[in-house]
Amino acid sequence: MSGKTLYDKIWDAHLVHEAEDGTCLLYIDRHLVHEVTSPQAFEGLRMTQRTVRAPDKTIAVPDHNVPTTTDRANGIENEESRIQVEALDRNARDFGIHYYPVSDVRQGIVHIVGPEQGWTLPGMTVVCGDSHTATHGAFGALAHGIGTSEVEHVLATQTLIQKKSKNMKVEITGRLAPGVTAKDITLSVIGHTGTAGGTGYVIEYCGEAIRALSMEGRMTVCNMAIEGGARAGLIAPDETTFAYVMGRPHAPKGAQWEAALAWWKTLRSDDDAHWDKVVTLRGEDIAPVVTWGTSPEDVLPITAAVPAPGDFAGGKVEAAKRSLDYMGLTPGTPLADVPIDTVFIGSCTNGRIEDLRAAAAILRGKKIKDGLRAMVVPGSGLVRAQAEEEGLAQVFIDAGFEWRMAGCSMCLAMNPDQLSPGERCAATSNRNFEGRQGKGGRTHLMSPAMAAAAAITGKLTDVRDLMRQQ
Amino acid sequence: MDKFTTLTGIAAPLPQINVDTDMIIPKQFLKTIQRSGLGRNLFDEMRYDNDGNEVLDFVLNRPAYREAQILVAGDNFGCGSSREHAPWALLDFGIRCVIAPSFADIFYNNCFKNGILPIALPQDQVDLVMRDAQRGANARQTVDLENQTITLSDGTAIPFEVDGFRRHCLMNGLDDIGLTLEKAPAIDAFERQAGQSRPWV
Numbered sequence: 001m002s003g004k005t006l007y008d009k010i011w012d013a014h015l016v017h018e019a020e021d022g023t024c025l026l027y028i029d030r031h032l033v034h035e036v037t038s039p040q041a042f043e044g045l046r047m048t049q050r051t052v053r054a055p056d057k058t059i060a061v062p063d064h065n066v067p068t069t070t071d072r073a074n075g076i077e078n079e080e081s082r083i084q085v086e087a088l089d090r091n092a093r094d095f096g097i098h099y100y101p102v103s104d105v106r107q108g109i110v111h112i113v114g115p116e117q118g119w120t121l122p123g124m125t126v127v128c129g130d131s132h133t134a135t136h137g138a139f140g141a142l143a144h145g146i147g148t149s150e151v152e153h154v155l156a157t158q159t160l161i162q163k164k165s166k167n168m169k170v171e172i173t174g175r176l177a178p179g180v181t182a183k184d185i186t187l188s189v190i191g192h193t194g195t196a197g198g199t200g201y202v203i204e205y206c207g208e209a210i211r212a213l214s215m216e217g218r219m220t221v222c223n224m225a226i227e228g229g230a231r232a233g234l235i236a237p238d239e240t241t242f243a244y245v246m247g248r249p250h251a252p253k254g255a256q257w258e259a260a261l262a263w264w265k266t267l268r269s270d271d272d273a274h275w276d277k278v279v280t281l282r283g284e285d286i287a288p289v290v291t292w293g294t295s296p297e298d299v300l301p302i303t304a305a306v307p308a309p310g311d312f313a314g315g316k317v318e319a320a321k322r323s324l325d326y327m328g329l330t331p332g333t334p335l336a337d338v339p340i341d342t343v344f345i346g347s348c349t350n351g352r353i354e355d356l357r358a359a360a361a362i363l364r365g366k367k368i369k370d371g372l373r374a375m376v377v378p379g380s381g382l383v384r385a386q387a388e389e390e391g392l393a394q395v396f397i398d399a400g401f402e403w404r405m406a407g408c409s410m411c412l413a414m415n416p417d418q419l420s421p422g423e424r425c426a427a428t429s430n431r432n433f434e435g436r437q438g439k440g441g442r443t444h445l446m447s448p449a450m451a452a453a454a455a456i457t458g459k460l461t462d463v464r465d466l467m468r469q470q
Numbered sequence: 471m472d473k474f475t476t477l478t479g480i481a482a483p484l485p486q487i488n489v490d491t492d493m494i495i496p497k498q499f500l501k502t503i504q505r506s507g508l509g510r511n512l513f514d515e516m517r518y519d520n521d522g523n524e525v526l527d528f529v530l531n532r533p534a535y536r537e538a539q540i541l542v543a544g545d546n547f548g549c550g551s552s553r554e555h556a557p558w559a560l561l562d563f564g565i566r567c568v569i570a571p572s573f574a575d576i577f578y579n580n581c582f583k584n585g586i587l588p589i590a591l592p593q594d595q596v597d598l599v600m601r602d603a604q605r606g607a608n609a610r611q612t613v614d615l616e617n618q619t620i621t622l623s624d625g626t627a628i629p630f631e632v633d634g635f636r637r638h639c640l641m642n643g644l645d646d647i648g649l650t651l652e653k654a655p656a657i658d659a660f661e662r663q664a665g666q667s668r669p670w671v
């Protein structure tokens with residue numbers, strides 16, 4: 001019998017019941033909740049007179065709808081958004097779950113707040129009514145998104161009905177070159193496997209280049225596992241993980257820390273574990289990349305040119321035609337010649353302190369291109385505070401960026417932060433779908449350093465060119 | 471989900487075919503953050519005029535039927551959009567059972583998820599039920615899910631068919647969550663064991 005993968009181990013440790021047809025009941029250690037996908041679930045509990053089974057394991061924070069302007073203490077203007085946030089306020093209070101309201105400095109994007117507060121720990125099962133729950137896999141936790149009826153199911157039972165996925169290994173060997181980041185890894189993997197490449201799998205990312213990443217970088221990689229089609233992405237915990245977790249408000253302390261650590265150290269795939277699919281990329285081969293189309297798999301090195309539909313095969317030919325038309329791009333144009341209107345630095349993919357440091361390092365002492373709109377939306381109030389303390393906020397402000405309050409903001413444009421039709425944006429978020437950042441808006445995904453470089457030149461830019469000048 | 475065993479109540483006649491989910495709950499009411507509260511807007515466009523006043527001869531506005539718990543309707547009830555808001559609105563109004571010659575598939579499934587019993591009967595039997603319902607508030611009908619019969623106000627019993635598993639779930643008030651809650655002892659045991667092996671969670 002072959003050994004177990006990390007996914008197998010976490011799965012087995014949370015199995016409550018397995019039916020003959022393979023349907024499993026899985027115990028959920030942490031349930032994260034935000035305002036958009038939860039109202040009907042709480043309403044369902046009320047109607048059936050059920051309670052939240054484990055309020056202590058349930059954490060709520062509003063993020064999708066909240067304004068990110070500094071005057072937001074005055075309330076939310078859009079009525080539907082306001083009602084959703086107020087509903088979460090009330091539900092959190094009524095059901096006694098942990099809550100970080102808009103006014104709390106710890107408020108932020110749910111996937112940034114969870115790890116920051118030590119709610120997310122290695123070996124856990126973590127769910128949220130949000131597809132980017134995969135982020136938490138960076139800790140060696142099994143983490144994925146669920147629908148509203150499942151949110152209600154977890155609230156009521158602290159379990160989820162699941163069938164097991166297959167195991168996929170994505171190995172990034174060697175080292176990254178200067179100017180290449182976690183975002184370039186995760187985009188390159190999706191560019192390589194396609195958005196359906198991970199369908200039916202849970203991905204474990206491994207290899208020297210992954211091990212060398214900080215926790216922030218690992219979260220960026222796992223965050224986009226969903227864009228690669230996978231149910232979840234995870235990375236085995238190691239000293240980097242333990243150092244990040246230690247001392248966080250909800251991390252174990254004292255003897256419990258020691259006990260936890262002992263178990264966490266066993267959380268790695270056995271050498272003889274069976275993999276259903278393996279993908280290997282060389283770290284040295286990864287360049288700073290951008291997306292050119294309207295699917296996260298439309299990834300190219302910044303040194304490349306806009307492709308032509310004929311470069312593709314099958315259904316992708318039509319898709320590429322449509323993408324290029326929507327994006328307003330002409331095949332053959334060097335990507336580094338594409339002018340942009342807007343820069344958005346933020347989201348659960350790249351809204352952490354390390355991301356802001358990377359962007360500020362490029363921007364220090366520089367100005368953004370005249371006429372450009374540029375904003376930084378820190379992933380949480382604590383990230384914002386730390387960036388202010390480190391002087392990063394001033395770097396952004398001096399360069400001409402708007403310095404915003406925490407939230408999802410222009411990642412999905414549910415609040416007033418939106419692109420107008422035709423507006424072209426260099427974004428550090430995770431989805432470049434049509435209309436994602438506003439109707440008719442054009443999104444190019446990239447790393448924070450690349451977004452900062454684009455802000456300076458006013459076009460898509462190879463950050464390495466600017467680094468050479470520095 | 472509330473259990474459904476037997477139901478004795480007033481049946482409202484709606485002798486109309488192809489009642490679609492847009493009629494049951496128009497799209498402007500889908501922005502809600504709740505499942506409950508939709509009863510007020512059940513059949514909104516048929517029930518209220520442009521000024522928001524009640525249309526007096528719409529069946530649910532008539533004094534005899536304001537407390538109806540059973541709805542008797544024509545062929546192909548619940549067609550159109552898949553919105554679960556339709557059964558939510560019926561339930562919120564107080565309707566627990568819909569009787570018709572046939573139902574749209576998605577609506578039919580959605581009913582069971584929400585504790586509503588949809589009963590499909592041959593047209594001539596629906597006609598019997600409809601005529602009884604038209605007699606007003608004194609015409610109370612009894613729907614007995616265990617014995618699978620509808621008893622009209624004059625004592626006439628009409629048998630009906632329903633899938634065994636769905637009947638079991640409805641009679642025991644079991645939705646997915648209800649089914650999982652049947653495994654509560656296993657969840658309790660898991661929590662006890664995990665509380666010892668991973669007390670920090």
Ligand code: SF4
Nearest residue numbers: 132347348408411412
């Ligand atoms: S930042 Fe974007 S991707 Fe992340 S949770 Fe918010 S909306 Fe979703």
